[in-house]
Amino acid sequence: MTDSTSERRRMSALLTSNGILKSPWLRGAVETVPREQFLHPGVFLDEGRAWRPVTAHGTASAEWLKVAYSVDTLTTQLDGHLTADQIGEPVAGVPTSSSTDPTTVVGMIEELDLKAGHRVLEIGTGTGYSTALMCHYLGEDNVTTVEVDPEVAARADAALEAVGYSTWTVTGDGLLGHPYRAPYDRVIATCAVRRIPYAWVRQTKPGGIILSTVGSWPWGTGLARVTVGDDGTAEGAIIGRSSFMQARAQAVTPLAGDLSARTASADSHRTSLMSPLILEEWMPAFLAQLAAPGAQFVRAARSDGAPSRYLFDPERESFAEFIADGESWTVRQGGPAALWDGIERSLLAWQDAGAPDIDTIRLRVTTASHLYWIDGSPSLGWEHRLA
Numbered sequence: 001m002t003d004s005t006s007e008r009r010r011m012s013a014l015l016t017s018n019g020i021l022k023s024p025w026l027r028g029a030v031e032t033v034p035r036e037q038f039l040h041p042g043v044f045l046d047e048g049r050a051w052r053p054v055t056a057h058g059t060a061s062a063e064w065l066k067v068a069y070s071v072d073t074l075t076t077q078l079d080g081h082l083t084a085d086q087i088g089e090p091v092a093g094v095p096t097s098s099s100t101d102p103t104t105v106v107g108m109i110e111e112l113d114l115k116a117g118h119r120v121l122e123i124g125t126g127t128g129y130s131t132a133l134m135c136h137y138l139g140e141d142n143v144t145t146v147e148v149d150p151e152v153a154a155r156a157d158a159a160l161e162a163v164g165y166s167t168w169t170v171t172g173d174g175l176l177g178h179p180y181r182a183p184y185d186r187v188i189a190t191c192a193v194r195r196i197p198y199a200w201v202r203q204t205k206p207g208g209i210i211l212s213t214v215g216s217w218p219w220g221t222g223l224a225r226v227t228v229g230d231d232g233t234a235e236g237a238i239i240g241r242s243s244f245m246q247a248r249a250q251a252v253t254p255l256a257g258d259l260s261a262r263t264a265s266a267d268s269h270r271t272s273l274m275s276p277l278i279l280e281e282w283m284p285a286f287l288a289q290l291a292a293p294g295a296q297f298v299r300a301a302r303s304d305g306a307p308s309r310y311l312f313d314p315e316r317e318s319f320a321e322f323i324a325d326g327e328s329w330t331v332r333q334g335g336p337a338a339l340w341d342g343i344e345r346s347l348l349a350w351q352d353a354g355a356p357d358i359d360t361i362r363l364r365v366t367t368a369s370h371l372y373w374i375d376g377s378p379s380l381g382w383e384h385r386l387a
């Protein structure tokens with residue numbers, strides 16, 4: 001086996017010079033843990049319209065190491081089952097497991113502010129690479145990692161064993177946490193959730209930190225960092241943009257059927273006060289999900305080529321359709337929830353407040369609700385009550 005010491009050092013130096021890698025212990029972990037060991041049997045490289053399978057066994061050692069240390073997200077599973085050794089040609093598919101870009105992984109671990117002796121719960125084991133980085137410092141007994149896909153979990157467990165960590169790799173739905181090894185000092189999720197499950201709060205010690213990407217759109221999602229209080233609530237902030245594959249049970253299923261049939265009967269139509277294209281920007285997209293949780297944004301074109309955009313909320317059986325009309329847009333809304341009215345109100349208020357960025361958003365998680373607000377603008381708040 002080719003030794004990857006120099007690639008690990010190069011990656012560590014790169015992450016350090018980028019200002020991502022700061023802690024000496026984490027530098028030691030990055031320089032020690034061989035990422036290539038976690039990529040078996042192989043990865044899929046993004047070729048735009050298709051994914052090219054690259055396997056460890058079918059690739060020259062130097063080339064394989066180049067792939068493994070490319071400081072990029074490396075997809076390891078498509079469509080919930082396909083691995084790179086099962087196919088010889090580029091293939092279409094949706095990534096369902098990966099080794100996340102080390103920049104993101106290391107940046108998130110830095111945000112956890114880990115101290116020796118901390119007990120960590122990780123949701124979304126994936127390849128096990130991020131698990132190994134934490135085991136290097138905390139020890140295998142202090143890291144519990146939950147992966148929903150049994151085959152992915154088994155591969156990660158084998159890789160962790162191979163590099164010397166007999167940690168707790170649990171197969172299960174991480175949205176429930178893992179109560180048997182609670183309480184934890186830290187919870188880190190490397191998949192996105194619509195909202196932070198209260199189980200994570202309950203399983204975290206007072207003063208402990210939960211770090212997770214929240215939101216359900218492919219963009220417009222934020223990294224939430226909350227601290228658990230003595231009273232069983234958790235409070236914190238969205239500390240920046242973040243993008244992860246959605247927790248499986250919460251993954252958005254593409255809308256089936258003819259969109260024009262779904263929007264045939266509208267309750268109202270009017271000129272929109274702003275372009276729906278604003279929802280293609282990160283912060284407005286995040287706010288839209290706060291104002292209308294459950295809504296999905298769809299880009300489309302009409303038969304005459306004119307652009308159109310839609311919002312659908314399948315649970316509330318509501319829609320908004322936007323039709324370009326020269327410089328302006330007409331919005332047709334249907335169903336019990338006037339989706340665009342609420343989103344538009346939030347976006348106008350946000351613009352009036354000077355259009356602050358995503359890291360001004362604070363949140364509080366209780367057993368009964370999730371409350372989001374913009375720091376310094378208490379009137380800009382959204383409460384999501386749990387059923």
Ligand SMILES: C[S@@+](CC[C@H](N)C(=O)[O-])C[C@H]1O[C@@H](n2cnc3c(N)ncnc32)[C@H](O)[C@@H]1O
Pocket residue numbers: 096097098099100105123124125126127128129130131146147148149152172173174175190191244245246247248249
């Ligand atoms: C981006 S990958 C994780 C990357 C990983 N931390 C690494 O360094 O390789 C996300 C993983 O989350 C898993 N996942 C999705 N939903 C989950 C859930 N509800 N509970 C636990 N794991 C889940 C996926 O199967 C996938 O393997």
